[in-house]
Amino acid sequence: MDVLESVPNFSEGRDSATIEALDSALSAHARVLDRHADPDHNRCVFTIIGDEHQLVDALVGAVKVAIERIDLGRHLGEHPRIGAADVLPIVPLEPADLGRARAVAARLGAELGALGLPVFIYAPPERGPAFYRTGGTDRLAQRLATGELRPDFGPARLHPTAGGVLVGAREPLIAFNVNLRGTLEDARAIAAAVRERDGGLRGVRALGLELAGGGLVQISMNVEDYAASPLQVILDAVARHAQARGVELAGCELVGLLPAAALLPAAAERLGLPDLDVSQVLELRLLES
DSSP: OOOEEEOOEESOSSOHHHHHHHHHHHHTTSEEEEEEEETTTTEEEEEEEEOHHHHHHHHHHHHHHHHHHOOGGGOOOSSOOSBSEEEEEEEOSSGGGHHHHHHHHHHHHHHHHTTTOOEEEOBTTTBSHHHHHTTHHHHHHHHHHTTSOOOSBSOSSOBTTTBOEEEEEOOOOEEEEEEEESOHHHHHHHHHHHSGGGTOSTTEEEEEEEEGGGTEEEEEEEESOTTTSOHHHHHHHHHHHHHHTTOEEEEEEEESOOOGGGTHHHHHHHHTOTTOOGGGOHHHHHHHO
16 A cells, blocks of 8 residues: 555644645545544544645645644643644554655654754653653753753744644554543542553543543543453443442544444454454455455
């Protein structure tokens, strides 16, 4: 497969004109498969595909829009961030293409650095996005000023309105959120219980956030290893910890797209088909022919 995927995240989930402008910039060069905007997070996430040149051109164009239209100094939202164009992952659709994805990320980083943004090439798990976002932009500015951190491309200071940008190559992940009728303390405690960092489920990164617009709280998760931690196992764990705290589940949310293989374990368990696999899914078999 010649195409690669990118899932750019921008710090705007409320202004429809800006979201449309970002969409237009991306779709001018690459194919936009999905768009998700959240006013509580104040963030929009796109899923795009294209070859190396198409992805770089699309992302550079969209970042120019973000620099022009998003002022991080006036930004309010629940999701941690370091920039107007916060994180731009390049994702291989085939494991053998990870090297290609890394090369594209480096080329993209150089072009964004030339726009005056400090660009950090992130490398999970040790230096994933949380490594740079912890403490917010004020803390990141201090780390740059003291020389604790240096960008991989661009100036060693944050852009006055657009901040910085994270660029990297990574395997596919699933952005999966569970909403609760509880307190922020509940959400943070449950997030800590299920995330790998604190002894929870393998490949799960989780934050407890407040959704002021809906009167709910949320377990916001990135599932980096859905084979080790299937979605139904994660949901069961969240439900179990929520029940222990007397908290009611209020629904789930998928941000972006997910591989069909991630749904099969849940379907297999529900239908009593333990040997169900992707070879038995009609549409996937047709794509192979």
